[in-house]
Amino acid sequence: MKEIMRAAVLHGPGNLMYEEVEKPQCGDKEVLIRVKAVGLCGSDIRSIRFGHHKLMYPQIIGHEIAGEVVEVGSRFTGFFKVGDRLYIGSLIPCHECEPCRRGWQGLCENLVVPGTDIPGGYAEYMLLTEKLLKHGTNVIMPEDAGYEEMVLVEPLASVYACQRKVDVKLGDTVVVIGMGPVGCLHVELAKLRGASCIIAVEQSAQxxxxxxxxxxDYLINxxxxxxxxxxxxxxxxxxxDIVISACPAVEAQQQAVSMAGKMGVVVFFGGVPKGKMTQLDTNTIHYNLLTIYGHYGYNDSDLQQAYYLVVSGKLNAKRYITHTMPLKDIEKAIEMTQSGEAIKIVLVP
Ligand SMILES: [Zn+2]
Ligand SMILES: [Zn+2]
Known part of the structure; x- marks a missing residue:
């Protein structure tokens, strides 16, 4: 007899259903986990509302995942055993294509992402496929680490990769535009890396x-x-010295260029909505010798570093989690995130 589970299934843009689906069967080289915590990410909200070009419907989305091993296949040869508490990395690169071999796993040509290409974490159970087990960054959590905090690892990996690339360092003045969870992570990480003056820009007072x-150090409304x-x-x-636009607005990108000092660095972290185009004053870039970076994503090593920052408590992950809610309340969680009432919401299937 087929077993069932509850999951939030995306049937198409704007069509998310919390419903009963078949519980995945653990193959002989696979591992099954009971999902304990899954983060509601801005990119999930975009996929739910507008779809995603890679999504095949119906799909169980959700890529910021932690859970407990409940079943291990008879021919599984890895380290995991029943009862292990796991963080499931959301990057499954092939490690064979050219970008992978050059160390840019985030740009892997065959990238597989749980919640987009394979069923993700918005469900009671999730199957860890052979490929996920072989090429993913999956780690056994230390006993004192909570499942909830793990949902910060993936967004932090991207923030970490960005600040590593532009080398935020001791003494820098850093502006972050947009105080969503990612903007707040940029502020805290810049502080950890030694920036001496951090200016937060945001239009919501809350x-x-x-x-x-x-x-x-400074807040600008x-x-x-x-x-x-x-x-x-x-x-x-x-x-x-460094301006990071973590806000999907043309105006923010233009302001970022105007805020940078001579030899300054500007990062467009995240894009603007499709169809929008930012006009930039290229003379400012030219005469002030500015460097403009685009950034999204991360590599295997960034994910490892982010995981370390979270489990060691060097980055205070708990502070970002303003709400923990049952998965069935996902629509409410989306509203609370979009209104700015919540920073990061953890869903518990
Ligand atoms: Zn995410
Ligand atoms: Zn690859």
Whole structure:
């Protein structure tokens, strides 16, 4: 007889159903986990609302996953055993294509992502396939690490990869535009890396207030003040060393370029909505010798570093989790995230 489980299944853009589906069967070289915590990510919300070009419907989405091993296949030869508590990395690169061999697993040509290409974590159970077990970053969590905190590892990996690339360092003045969970992670990580002045820019007063707890030295409410003029004032007209636009808006990208000081670095972390195009003052880039970076994603090693930062407590993951809710309340969780009421919501299937 087929067993069933509850899952949040995406049947198409705008069509998410919390329903009963068949529980996955653990193959002889596979592992089955009981999902204990799954993060609601901004990219999940985009997929739920607008779909994703790689998604095949119906699909169980969710890629920020931690759970407990409940079944191990008879011919599984790895380390995991029943009862192990696992963090499931959301990057399954092939490790064979050219980008992979050059160390850019985030750009893998055959990348598999749980929740997009294979069933993800918005379910009571998740199957760890042979490929996921072989090429994914899956780790046994230490006993004192909570399942909930693990949902921060994936977004942090991307933030870590970005700051590693632009080398946020001791003494830097860093501006972060947009105080969603990712913006807050940028603030805290920049602090950990030694930045001496961190300026948070955000138009929601509620979100801006949260940014202070993560270590921002200055808060600018961009709905009330011109953030470019404010950054100039704070830096005594010099401008910032590094400006990270973590906000999907054309205006934020333009402001980022105007906030950078001479030899400054600007990062477009995340894109703008399809069909939008940012016009930039290229003379400012030219005469101020600016460097502009685009960034998304991470490599295997970034995921490992992010995992280390979370389990060691060097980054305070608990502080980002403002709500823990049952998976069946996912629609409510989406509303709370979009309204700015919540930073990060953990769903428990
Ligand atoms: Zn995510
Ligand atoms: Zn590859």
């Amino acid at each position: 979100r801006l207030a949260m940014a202070e707890a993560f270590g921002a 961009s709905a009330e003040r011109d953030p470019v003029a404010e950054v100039r004032k704070i830096t005594k007209q010099r401008g910032a």
